[in-house]
Amino acid sequence: MDSFEAVVAVLLWITTGWRATKVWRKGQDRTLWWTFFGLAMMMTLRLPAGRALDQLTEVTDLSYLLKHLFGGVLSSAALLAFLRRVSGQQGGSPVAKRMRVILPFVTAAAMAVLFFAELQPYETRAIFQDPTARLALLAYTAVFLGFLSASLLSGMRVCWRWGRDSSDGALSWGLRVIGAGLAAGVVYALTRIAALVAHMTGDGILPGDLDDYVSTYLLMAALLLIVVGSSLPVLGKLRTWRAERRALLRLHPLWCALTEATPSVRLDPPRGLATERLDPRNVHGRLYRRTIEIRDAALALSDYAPADIRERARQHVEARGLAESRATVTTEACWLAAARRSKLRGDTPGSNTEHQPTRGGGDLRSEISALTQLSDAYHSDLVRDIADACDRLPEKQT
Structure with missing residues (x-):
């Protein structure tokens, strides 16, 4: 006893x-x-x-x-x-x-x-x-x-x-x-x-x-x-913490890629994925900030994706048989990839006022869901191939 x-x-x-x-x-x-x-x-x-x-x-x-x-x-x-x-x-x-x-x-x-x-x-x-x-x-x-x-x-x-x-x-x-x-x-x-x-x-x-x-x-x-x-209530909070940490890590590659071209949107200097994994502090705040910085970066890059690039991306996506929400997310991922390359090359930006966030945006949960899908699409082979094709379009027109 x-x-x-x-x-x-x-x-x-x-x-x-x-x-x-x-x-x-x-x-x-x-x-x-x-x-x-x-x-x-x-x-x-x-x-x-x-x-x-x-x-x-x-x-x-x-x-x-x-x-x-x-x-x-x-x-x-x-x-x-x-x-x-x-x-x-x-x-x-x-x-x-x-x-x-x-x-x-x-x-x-x-x-x-x-x-x-x-x-x-x-x-x-x-x-x-x-x-x-x-x-x-x-x-x-x-x-x-x-x-x-x-x-x-x-x-x-x-x-x-x-x-x-x-x-x-x-x-x-x-x-x-x-x-x-x-x-x-x-x-x-x-x-x-x-x-x-x-x-x-x-x-x-x-x-x-x-x-x-x-x-x-x-x-x-x-x-x-x-x-x-x-x-038991703490276990519920732990499940929420784990889900937010998983989303934080999944969005890390997209955040790194977009903010590399637009470093001014970063509140803090970038950290490696290993450091992100080992830091358990303030996961909710970091995830909230990450979603904001990804959207700010996408908004800043939208001027580097003129209408013809967006249309070319849409056509490529439809030609691959994608439709509805998946096609919308993949199209945005395509022109974001092309815009990032344009920005890093030092191209002169245009002026675009039509960019709107793809779905999500109503609350943090829906925003995380939308950005997670965007991140998965952005790093797919399909988007890489379409972005390469769209990236060559300006060269043909000049």
Whole structure:
């Protein structure tokens, strides 16, 4: 069991560290970060690190109190605040808002008072031998699990309601999975309080240490479901990032070819494809800028593609059997290739006011789709052959 708990603790610390790089640097809402920080601290204190802390401070079972404060009070309060923010339920009366802040502190203070006043210096199992300490443990557990259960039940209502109504698929399923994790947490709390009462009146609900094993598995299931649920919206963003990165790399050859002839449209100096692949930063912004620079370059090159070149390109494309949208894209790729060569040769530009973007242009997605098709056509053998034929037309006329 210790190895399994260690794996969960590592996962929680990885999640905490990953989220820290976002929320603390960018000043975003930090409630979810505090949730995972509290859970990570709780899991760490369940490991030998907790016993080491007890020996270092010479306070018996101090880790017992701290893991409840971190994992129960801090995490549940922060998670509930996060869910309220996500669902838009941050409002309420001033009294309700103050109670959301005061209640966790009152709970933590009551637990600390009961712990240091009556539960010290006993070890956890020895408490059952002292009637006063036993009642203090029951009160301590009731305060802790009562607050935890109330917070989890409130969070479940938010998750199931907004998970059902959300139009964002990843967010919807994420909230539902978090809700399932909170439900497992409620069952954990009920199991713990039932086991404690049973130990006080007899030998427990289940024989041996099965009570502890069952509650531990419920706790692990709750933690894993909360981690998975909170990560699902991130997976949606990751899919978007991967799609935009793929489009960024696919447009790189076309961008290089066109901006080589029109370097003034570049915001930044050109970089090699290998450098583009290795840079994961600001993919959306770079892709947005790339689409603009490709269109600006095409507009600048349009003066080097007079009407006769465009007509010749259209005729060649139709002669190859292309039609409709594919013919339109291939025609534009042809005259762009011919115009680029003309510009690099130093030809005198003409004046063309008829150039319009080929399809796309309504939003970034449609623009990426249109430019990706243009890039594929531009680097095809068909366009290269037609551009060579169109490129010879001015020489014949001079």
